[in-house]
Amino acid sequence: MSGAEVDRLVTMANQIARFFESQPGDGAARATADHLNSFWAPTMREQLSEHAAAGGSGLSALVAAAVPLLRPARTDAPG
Amino acid sequence: MPLIKEADSGTPPSAATEVVSLTIDGQTVMAPAGTSVMRAASMMGTAIPKLCATDSLQAFGSCRLCLVEIDGRAGTPASCTTPIADGMVVRTQTPKLAKLRKGVMELYISDHPLDCLTCAANGDCELQDMAGAVGLREVRYGYDGANHLCAEADESNPYFTFDPSKCIVCSRCVRACDEVQGTFALTIEGRGFASQVSASQSQPFMESECVSCGACVQACPTAALTETAIIDIGQPEHSVVTTCAYCGVGCTFKAEMRGEQLVRMVPYKDGKANRGHSCVKGRFAWGYATHRERILNPMIRRAVTDPWREVTWSEAIAYAASEFTRIQAAHGRNSVGGITSSRCTNEETFLVQKLVRAGFGNNNVDTCARVCHSPTGYGLKATFGTSAGTQDFDSVEHSDVIMVIGANPTDGHPVFASRMKQRLRQGARLIVIDPRRIDLVRTPHVQADHHLPLRPGTNVAVLNALAHVIVTEGLVDEAFVRERCDWEEFQDWAEAVAAPANSPEASEAFTGVPPETVRQAARLYATGGAAAIYYGLGVTEHSQGTTAVIAIANLAMATGNLGKLGAGVNPLRGQNNVQGACDMGSFPHELSGYRHVSDDDARGVFEALWDVELDAEPGLRIPNMLDAAVQGAFKGLYIQGEDILQSDPNTTHVAAGLAAMECVVVQDLFLNETANYAHVFLPGSTFLEKDGTFTNAERRIQRVRKVMSPRNGFGDWEITQMLSNALGFTMSYSHPSEIMDEIASLTPTFAGVSFAKLDEEGSVQWPCNAAAPLGTPVMHLDGFVRGKGRFMLTEYVATDEKVGPRFPLLLTTGRVLSQYNVGAQTRRTANVAWHNEDLLEIHPEDAEQRGVRDGDWVSLKSRAGETSLRATVTERVAPGVVYTTFHFPQTQANVVTTEYSDWATNCPEYKVTAVEVALSNGTTDWQTRYQAHTRRSRRIAQPEPAE
Missing domain, CATH: 3.40.50.740 (Rossmann fold)
Incomplete structure (x- = not known):
């Protein structure tokens, strides 16, 4: 991915985390991960995970905390 | 099916529940109190002669043709303006009445061209019908007296002609424009013999305030107002009921046909979304179907550079x-x-x-x-449990307060706007939250109680400020919240919005809305009776679009404005x-x-x-x-x-x-x-x-029927x-x-839907299943679909799209009445007579600073791109805000909009783009290149000649 494409994923993920960060309780990382699992295609989740593994430049602390909770792509998809 | 002629009972129905018994022509009739004698007679199948009466309009009593005799009453009262009474005895046909009616018709016909055989309305003319009904055989006055037969026709409108020589001055067109459409563009000018229908200040229709909705044409009982297509083609011979393919209102029309040729589209009275009304698009702008640019043969190419x-x-x-x-x-x-x-x-x-x-x-x-509207789906599902609006359109007739947020119904959803304006003229109160001074803010006989002209991008801050007032001033409907919502989540929300940072006073700095205006609007919404919110893309197309939808849902729950008529949260959907x-x-x-x-x-x-x-x-x-x-x-x-x-x-x-x-x-x-x-x-x-x-914005599933x-x-x-x-x-x-049968078998909310049921019922609103076999007009009546209504916190987060020295203005985009979406359909109709290019609205102060005058070419530039278009200088936009539409590919307004999007759904932030405007000499290099690219891309290779 190019820098611009990474930046876009980072921006989107940070936006999502910012919403759940404002919700009451301490489940923001879980809620952020749930949102990403529900609405992001596996390739986008993988790209985000790879970026986080590479240092996660630009990612908010909450996104960084959510990344380990991302679900790997289900393997029961049609071949 | 044959040509559908809908029954006309002469006057509107009465909403009264009390029933009155009377006798008409010897038969006993039961009808709701307040019903006119004319309508009561129609209920028993008796058509009293009439000209100025039609059941889409209030009784007027001017034509003097519908006279009746009533025992115990002097004279011959007009049956359209006379309400029924218990025990009343009415006679609709007597020698006296016949003489009076014939005399009236003689007067009308003495000043009417006797060209029935060549008249466009031949066979569809109420004047002709009434002449037959009263047995008119001669006109004792002759035809040589003063008359209007030489009056010049107004052919300025591309879709209909006004021929004053055929006008009987019954005022049906004027009343339709007032009562149905709510534009008040027509009037009767002059007195007595000089009386004539006038558009605005005696102007041609196209230069007047007329919005070409067609209500006047539909109401006209003669050929005075006639569709151009009828003049050109002739009367249709069969009709098919179908659904408009323009906006999300979903108007029902009769497609009136000659064979496979569409002659005209006429709004269907039984259409439950439009109730017999229409707009310039659905009524008239269907010519694109046969436009010469339509592609009829499949095409392929290996590369996009090939023809x-x-x-x-x-x-x-x-x-x-x-x-x-x-x-x-x-x-x-x-x-x-x-x-x-x-x-x-x-x-x-x-x-x-x-x-x-x-x-x-x-x-x-x-x-x-x-x-x-993807944020609508997410936001309403999260809070209520269903990704759709809560009410039917009829609900607006019961609203005491209407709050319009980020929507411009008179342009985007004109037929519903007319229904909304009817309710507002009856006294409902209006709050408008919009950066622009949309028409609803002040239009004939409608004026918003409060207009909150917020800075683009601050919807959530304003909604939180409204919530702040409702919570801190004790305006919450606690009984509703305790019964219907999660109380703990409500408390979290109430505590959050009550924080001083959410007060109108604190948020004014970035919303630009005076705090007292916010406070008054909040009080009105919370305490004014049944309060409905209608919103559009001005809510959703933001980086916090979903947050704003949730904030709207919170407001409705907090004030108990759900699960009842007149209230609700109602997204106005864009496309059909x-x-x-x-x-x-x-x-x-x-x-x-x-x-x-x-x-x-x-x-x-x-x-x-x-x-x-x-x-x-x-x-x-x-x-x-x-x-x-x-x-x-x-x-x-x-x-x-x-x-x-x-x-x-x-x-x-x-x-x-x-x-x-x-x-x-x-x-x-x-x-x-x-x-x-x-x-x-x-x-x-x-x-x-x-x-x-x-399926329209009120979840109404309606049939589209093949007419050709x-x-x-x-x-x-x-x-x-x-x-x-x-x-x-x-x-x-x-x-x-x-396919619908398969959808029904797979989709619980559609389980009861079939073409057979739609043909039988006309339409149904989902959920339509075993629990609601005829559909669900209003949702969440006894409880939310998700169980307890869910309050969610809606922290205001400013968009990353900021104004600055390079891009000091905020661009917001939208649509106009005559054009639709990308214009693919409407640009290929005569609707271009109203709007044939995208224009940039700019406030006089901003225009003056840049030396821009009305009509000048200006460049519109953002960090994403640049285009050029002509400016229109107007106070509809606030200083610092500019506005344009995206109907024309020559402009490509979206060259300028950015990749920023809603956090939850990626709905683009069309409504906030930082831009600069400057005088220009015409189109940009990009536009010139793009137009050349378009010409190259649309080349179609000519087939090689046969050997």
């Missing part, structure tokens, strides 16, 4: 299928996807998503709701079937009925019926597809009835994404802007040429079916009703 080559359907379908197959083999299953159309039918949309999920084997399917497209599973994460693809039980039902394994992971959204294309991972796209190059944000990025693909298949009526990057063009069909259903053969040869559902079959996933529907 198009016309081919057979089988060759085009085979080529598209082979390309998708090749791409998936080379780049993986997820390298292709599809976009469903919000302009096509539910059945067609369902088939496209089925093709993607089952044929392509992935969930890379999306729809134009991505760029309009955008609600349906969402319902049908067009989003990459949801199957039909809003069930997540990871739900094994829900997915299993589809897998069992379709006999195929489905992907349990969400697919790519449109912007994700384009990003992936630029990255090189996404290579093929099937687009049915959308023009993403013109409608989606950041045109340059969209073009880059499309250009990076190896196979783009566009199925449309015209070579649209997206087709400039297409390799296969499959000619689509219009709504007139196929059967199916649309598809000029391209196939309905869009047939084309998708051919493509699917060529891909190896078999579809074998013989009629769209079979």
Whole structure:
């Protein structure tokens, strides 16, 4: 991915985390991960995970905390 | 079916529940109190002669033809203006009445051209009918007296002609403009013999305030106001009831035909969304169906730099299928996807998503709701449990307070706006939250109690400030909240919005709305009675679009404005079937009925019926597809009835994404802007040429009926079916009703829907199932679909799109009345007479600082791109804000909009773009290059001559 494409994923993920960060309780990382699992295609989740593994430049602390909770792509998809 | 002539009871029905008994012509009649004698007579089948009365308008009592005799009453009262009374004895036919009526008709006819045989209204003229009804045989006064027979016709409007020589000055047109449409453009000018219908200040119709809705034409009992098509073609001979293909109001029309030629579209009185009204688009702007630019033959090309080559359907379908197959083999299953159309039918949309999920084997399917109301789906599902508005349109008749947020109904949803204005004229109070001074803020006989002219991008701050006032001033409907909502979540929310940072005083600094205005609006909304919120894309198309929808839902729950008539949360949907497209599973994460693809039980039902394994992971959204294309991972796209190059944000990025693909298949009526990057063009069909259903903004499922053969040869559902079959996933529907049957079997909220039921009932609103066999007009009556209503916190987060020295103005975009979306349809009609280019609205202060005068060419530049268009200097926009539409590809307003989007749904932030405006000499280099590119892209190779 190019820098611009990474930046876009980072921006989107940070936006999502910012919403759940404002919700009451301490489940923001879980809620952020749930949102990403529900609405992001596996390739986008993988790209985000790879970026986080590479240092996660630009990612908010909450996104960084959510990344380990991302679900790997289900393997029961049609071949 | 034969030509439908709807019964006209003369006056509107009475809403009274008390029943009155009277005798008319010796028969006993029971009718609600307040009913007119004329209407009561019609209930027993007696048509009292009339001219100025029609049941869409209040009684007027001017024509003196509907006189009756009533025992115990002096004279001969007009039956239209006389309410029934218990024990009343009425006679509608007596020698005295016959003499009076004949005398009246003699007077009318003495000043009316006797050209019935050559008159356009011959056979459809109430004056002609009444002459017959009263037995007129002679006119004792002759025809040589002073008359209006030489009055000049006004042919300025492209769709209808006003011929004053045929006018009987019954005022039906004037009253229709006032009472039904609410524009008040017409009046009766002069007195006595000099009385005549006048548009605005005796101006031609096109120069007047007339919005060409057609209500006056429909109301006219003679040929004074006649559709140009009727004059040109003649009277229709049969009609078919169908649904308009423009906005999300979903007006029902009679398509009046001669054979397969459409003569006119007439709003159907029994249409439950429009109640017999129409707008300039649905009523008149259907000529695109036969426009010369319509593409009727399939075309393919290897490269987008090649000219198009016309081919057979089988060759085009085979080529598209082979390309998708090749791409998936080379780049993986997820390298292709599809976009469903919000302009096509539910059945067609369902088939496209089925093709993607089952044929392509992935969930890379999306729809134009991505760029309009996707935040509505997320926000209302999260709070209420259902991704749709809560009310039917009729509900507005019970509203005491109407709050319009980020919507411009008089332009975007004009027929519903007319109904809304009717209620406002009856005394409902109005709050408008919009950066622009939209027409509703002040229009004849309607004035907003409060207009909150917020800075673009601050919806959430204003909504939080309203909530702050409601909570801190003790205006919460605690009983409702305790019974219907999660109390703990409410308390969290109440505590958050009560924080001083959310007060109107604190937020004024960035919203720009005076605090006292916010406070008054909040008090009115919370305490003014049944309060309804209507909102549009001015809410959703923001980086906090979903947050704003949630904030709206919070307000309605906190004030108990849900689950009852007159209240509710009502998204005004943009396109005709955008609600349906969402319902049908067009989003990459949801199957039909809003069930997540990871739900094994829900997915299993589809897998069992379709006999195929489905992907349990969400697919790519449109912007994700384009990003992936630029990255090189996404290579093929099937687009049915959308023009993403013109409608989606950041045109340059969209073009880059499309250009990076190896196979783009566009199925449309015209070579649209997206087709400039297409390799296969499959000619689509219009709504007139196929059967199916649309679902409007109030969840109303309505029939679309085929009135003519598809000029391209196939309905869009047939084309998708051919493509699917060529891909190896078999579809074998013989009629769209079979597709609806499948939808019903797979979708719990549609379980009770079938074409047979729709034909029987006219329409139903989902959920329609065993629990609600006739549908659900108002949702959440006794409880929320999700159980307890869910309050969620809505922290205001300023958009990253900031004004600064380079880009000091905020651009917001929208639409105008006469044009629709990307204009593909309306630009190819006479509607261009009203609006033939995108204009930039700019405040006089901003214009003066830049030396811009009305009509000047200006450049509009953002960090994403630059375009040029002409300016219109107006105080409709606030200083610092500019506005334009996106109807014309010559302008390509989305060259300027950016990639910023809603956090939850990626709905683009169309409504906030930092821009600069400067004088220019005309089109930009980009526009010039793009127009040249368009010309090259649309070349069609001429077939080689036969040997």
